[in-house]
Amino acid sequence: MQPRKTDLARTALQAHRAPLDMRQRRLLILCDGQRSIADLTGLMGREAPAMVIQLIQGGYLETGAGASPAPSSVPKTTPQPTPLPPASPAPGVQVERRRSLVAARIYLLGILEMQRNPMAAALFRDLQQARAEEDVVKVLQAALQALPGMTSDGYCERVRLRLLEALPTEHCDAFAATA
Structure with missing residues (x-):
């Protein structure tokens, strides 16, 4: 398979408004009709088959001969996304999400770099130069507090949620107040 x-998946990936978490988005990107479930499991981990099933049930993926044509020949319709529950592993499988302060830092550096704002540039430099763990956390918090002044509320919320997915759990409580 x-x-x-x-x-629906192409629309969701372009619009960034679908109810997908980061791992589901990554899996959608990898599902190109060329990779098998075994390949996807090697790339995404043991929870990939369960996530594929969820995405098929949500209408984001399809299999077999009924697969849609290339994106250039797809008619332009706007299907309504089906809300998906967060990706969950098969029963009895313990999934350890990779969380790191480095990943959170790199993610927010990318977000700040995209903003065309002097405050974002200053926060970008501060985050690049921060070395101690507590300094990195302080700059991450300052950036999250400054982001609403640079972009929309919806975008800020998505950034905050993605950052919380990447942050080590011991630092997540410090970011609860920035909601």
Whole structure:
């Protein structure tokens, strides 16, 4: 079985408004009709088959001969996304999410770099130069507090949620107040 994206998946990946978590988005990107479930499991981990099933049930993926044509020949319709529950592993499988302060830092550096704002540039430099763990956390918090002044509330919330997915759990409590 080689899952392939549907029109709904392409729309969701372009719009960034679908109810998908970061791992589900990564899996959708990897599902190109060329990779098998075994390949996806090697790339994404043991929870990949369960996530594929969830995405198929949500209408984001399809398999077999009914797969849609290439994106250039897809009719332009706007399907309504089906809300998906967060990706969960098969029963009895313990999944350890990779969390690190470095990953959170790199993610927020990328977000700040995209903002065309002097405050974002200053926070970018501060985050690059921060070396001690507590300094990095302080700059991450300052950046999250400054971001609403640079961009939309919805975008800020998505950034905050993605950052919380990447942060080590011991630092997540410090970011609860920035919600």
